[in-house]
Amino acid sequence: FAKLWDIAGVRPLADGSRRLEGLARHGIRFVRADIAAIDPDRLVVETSAGALSAEGIVIALGAGHRPEHVALLGPGAHNLYDARELPAIRAALEDLSGGRLLVSILGAPYLCPPAPFEAALLLNERLGGAAEVVVTTPQPLTLPVAGPDASRFLAERLTEQGVAVLTGRQVEAIDCEAGVARFADGETLDWRVMLAVPAAAPPPVLACSPLAGPSGWIQPDRHSFATTAERVYAVGDCTMVPTATAQLPKAGVFAEAAGTVAAANLAADLRGGERVAFDGHGFCFLELPGRRVATVTGDFYAEPKPDVRLAPGDEASFAAKQEWERERLAAWLG
Template structure:
């Protein structure tokens, strides 16, 4: 029997999980190629701990070459084009043809979307988290401004985690009394998809830490020389340190492939993660999955992981000739770091009708420790 060829595009969370699960689940001969422009896998949930100096940056990444021992072939190069009809991918000057494609190319940070945004700090890349860590070492007090600049953005819980962790860091260094932490967001409240009950609890936790919070504020410009942020309502805010959460865009090669819908993202079926093209699936940040209330699933690692597992297991079953296919559910747990060695659990059904049915449980040390253990095991488990 001739081996089926599966191309996994992207070496992030969704791509690495999909390739591993497929290799472990399929019985028939399969050649798996994983393509990424970088030779390493990066694990974004660890970036906040790089920011605070608690984690060495090398602990947030690992070489994709280790996948070879799992009979997954990493292909390092720039994806120039994707033809979803032919299921072919051009990498640099070489073209690869596959029987199936799993697109997990993530999203790109749009730093050019707002004047001066590229001068700001961010924890949403590893290099950005390292630079922010170094800036925090030199910080001696003043206003720390965290701005959520647009939607969608990666990990909607992360800006609030950052605020709590920075509050902790400043207290440990004896700087909290002469510093302020302010979260300003373009959104109407914290994590709008979770509903007002959850938003109210997050607002309360912010207030208990004396973390300022303002909503409906659209950033239009940052003046690095004057250390001044300007918002659409003409208000201006000075800062000593500004941290931005930039909006995301689909990678250019994805936009040019014909895979994207009018949302600007790959439209994946909510239960199968299949695209409009036969044999082509999309998982993680590159896709948009519409839920019953008309919103879209947030771009979170937990969804990339669960989607990748489902697609890989179903694809393995299809290749092996099994007819039964599982359906993706919207059930998930998001763990929110709240500082002080504690974390809260946001858990429920994002596919519930008419609105997601989610519950935020009080922060506990146990949940923080379980999240820390999960993050430590990630690279060993998948690479």
């Protein structure tokens, strides 16, 4: 959400960033290098800074963006999730008067499921009627990973703020010169500014790894986050963790929970002790206009669909979201 707060005028991106060298105070040696290969059998990671051997590995490589989606973008059509594009997005929004701001999800899965809709809401608030705001998704619901109730809640909040929501709309082509998006059904939408969300792509280094499935993602045990290799775990956006209706959201709160579980289990592998299990319970923040936040909380592993509860948006939850970030930045990076 740090990038969204930047373009929405809440605060600069730098205010939510810390240097990774801060890990040193925990006794962690940080190595900045490109990863060339992971050998799970030998517990060796080949990097541009040399080979690193270990007694155990937790893979948390994150995810990139589908190249074919990035290739669709050009002048006026920006990657909402690329921090390098923030200055251009801010400039485009400042010049926007009239016409349409189009926020389009290009495919799934994508990172941080609520974020495109939050962007539509907060930028609609910032623009104050200066432009029409439309958000599109190829999925049948706004938030399939959270189930139909959460999806309905979000769609209602968008509609009541005057943001048009178009579900089941797959962007097929973008004409940046004309400012037109063409959908798979042949329909088109013109735009003055377009903010696109590419589908997530697994890290290329996993393509040749025995840990990844046919999809390119690692599918660890969804309770322990152990992979098929001994003392190798995988967490966060580089994984695909199935649920009854979709998959565990690629969101920071779940990556943090998985990391805690994986670390405890790897420590148990090495030193003995009790292993722990992730039970599927978690939450997502859903930011609304007026510095309010709603929360989606529940059991994402429930059958036959995620069992989630919605807490209406309020300012106290917005403050809780700020505190959630402050606590983690202070604890991890100082």
